Amino acid sequence: xxxxxxxxxxxxxxxxxxxxxxxxxxxxxxxxxxxGDPLRIAGQALLAPFSDMNLPLGTDRLGRxxxxxxxxxxxxxxxxxxxxxxxxxxxxxxxxxxxxxxGGLVDEILMxxxxxxxxxxxxxxxxxxxxxxxASLPVVVIAIALxxxxxxxxxxxxxxxxxxxxxxxxxxxxxGMHPAEIAVRQILPQAVPPVLAVSATIVAAAILTEAALSxxxxxxxxxxxxxxxxxxxxxxxxxxxxxxxxxGIALVTTVIGVYLLSEGLAKALSGTHAALTPREGExx
Numbered sequence: 528x529x530x531x532x533x534x535x536x537x538x539x540x541x542x543x544x545x546x547x548x549x550x551x552x553x554x555x556x557x558x559x560x561x562x563g564d565p566l567r568i569a570g571q572a573l574l575a576p577f578s579d580m581n582l583p584l585g586t587d588r589l590g591r592x593x594x595x596x597x598x599x600x601x602x603x604x605x606x607x608x609x610x611x612x613x614x615x616x617x618x619x620x621x622x623x624x625x626x627x628x629x630g631g632l633v634d635e636i637l638m639x640x641x642x643x644x645x646x647x648x649x650x651x652x653x654x655x656x657x658x659x660x661x662a663s664l665p666v667v668v669i670a671i672a673l674x675x676x677x678x679x680x681x682x683x684x685x686x687x688x689x690x691x692x693x694x695x696x697x698x699x700x701x702x703g704m705h706p707a708e709i710a711v712r713q714i715l716p717q718a719v720p721p722v723l724a725v726s727a728t729i730v731a732a733a734i735l736t737e738a739a740l741s742x743x744x745x746x747x748x749x750x751x752x753x754x755x756x757x758x759x760x761x762x763x764x765x766x767x768x769x770x771x772x773x774x775g776i777a778l779v780t781t782v783i784g785v786y787l788l789s790e791g792l793a794k795a796l797s798g799t800h801a802a803l804t805p806r807e808g809e810x811x
Contacts, residue, residue: 533795540791543727546784554602561595565751569595573767587759587770597777600753604734604781607668611733612726614672616679620715620722623683627718628691628710638684641677649674653736657745664747667740671733679722679729686718727789731782738778753778 533540553560569582569592576585576593584593626637644652653670660666690696691714699709740746741754753774760770 537791537794539787540795543784543786543788543791546780547788550601550605550781550784553598554605557598557602560598561592563595565595565599566591566749573763575767576769576773584773585767585769587756588763588767593756593770593773596751596756597753597774599751600756600774601777601781603664603750603752604737604778607664607671607737608730608734608785610668611671611675611737612729614668615675615729615733616722616726618672618676619679619681620683620719622676622680623685624687624710624715624718626680627684627687628706628714634684638681641680644673644677645681647674649732650736650739653740654743654745657740662740662745662747664750667737667746670740671736674736675729675732678725682722682725683718686721687714690714690717724789724793727785727792731785731789734778734781734785 568590570579570586570590572586572588572590574582574586574590577583578585582592582594584597586592587596622637622641626634649671652674653667656670656673657666660670696709696713699713704713737746737752738754738757741752742758744755744758746752746755756774757771757778760767760772760774764771
C-alpha cells in the first residue's frame with residue numbers, strides 16, 4: 528500500500544495509472560460495449576466514422592465494426608502483454624535466483640544461456656518461434672516471453688549476489704535455516720522490487736511485439752488485434768486512413784500509459800529505498 532501511495536503521488540504514475548485503468552475497464556466491458564463476435568459483418572463496407580451512430584467508428588473493407596475491433600483488441604493486447612511479462616519475469620526470477628545462489632559452474636552455464644538469448648533480438652526470436660509453432664494466442668505469449676526473460680534473470684542474479692553477502696543472511700545460516708527457506712523468505716523478497724520496476728517495460732514491448740506479429744499475419748486469425756486492424760487498413764490507406772489511424776492511436780496510447788506507469792514505479796521504488804537507507808544506518 529505504501530508503494531501504491533508513492534506511485535500515485537508522481538505525475539507519471541498517476542497519468543499511467545489513469546490511462547491503464549481506462550483501458551482495463553474498456554477491455555473488461557468489451558462484451559457490453561460491442562456484444563457479439565467482433566469479426567462479424569456489421570454493416571456497409573468502408574463506412575466513415577460518425578456517419579452512422581450505430582457504428583460510430585465506421586467499418587473496414589469487409590463491413591466489420593471498427594469500435595468492436597478496438598475494444599476487443601484492447602482485451603487481447605492487455606492479456607498478451609500481462610501474460611508474457613508474467614511468464615518472462617517468473618522464468619527470469621527462477622533462473623537468476625538459482626544462478627546467484629549456486630555460483631560456480633551452475634552460474635556460468637546459466638549465464639551463458641542468458642547471453643545466448645540476449646544475443647538474438649526478441650522480435651526475431653518471437654518471429655521464428657511463431658513461424659515454426661503456428662499462430663495462436665498461447666504460442667504468441669510464449670514466443671514473446673522467450674525473448675524477454677533474459678534481462679530479469681540477469682538483474683535478479685545481480686541482486687541475489689549482493690543480498691547473499693549481507694549480515695542477516697549469514698545469521699540465518701548460523702541458526703540453521705534451510706537454504707531453500709533462506710532463498711524464498713529472505714533473499715527473494717528483496718530481489719523482486721528492482722525486477723518489478725522493469726516489468727512495465729516488458730509489458731509495453733510485449734504489446735508492440737504482438738502488434739507487429741499480427742501486422743505480419745502471424746497473430747491468431749480467430750482473435751481481433753490492433754496489429755491486424757492496422758494491417759487491414761494499409762490496403763486502403765489513401766481512401767480510408769482511419770482504419771489504420773484509429774488502432775494505431777489505441778496502440779500508442781497503451782504503450783505510453785505503460786511507459787508512464789513504469790517511470791512512476793521506478794521513482795516510487797527509488798524513494799522507498801532512499802527512505803530505508805537511514806533506518807538501516809541507525810540500526811547499525
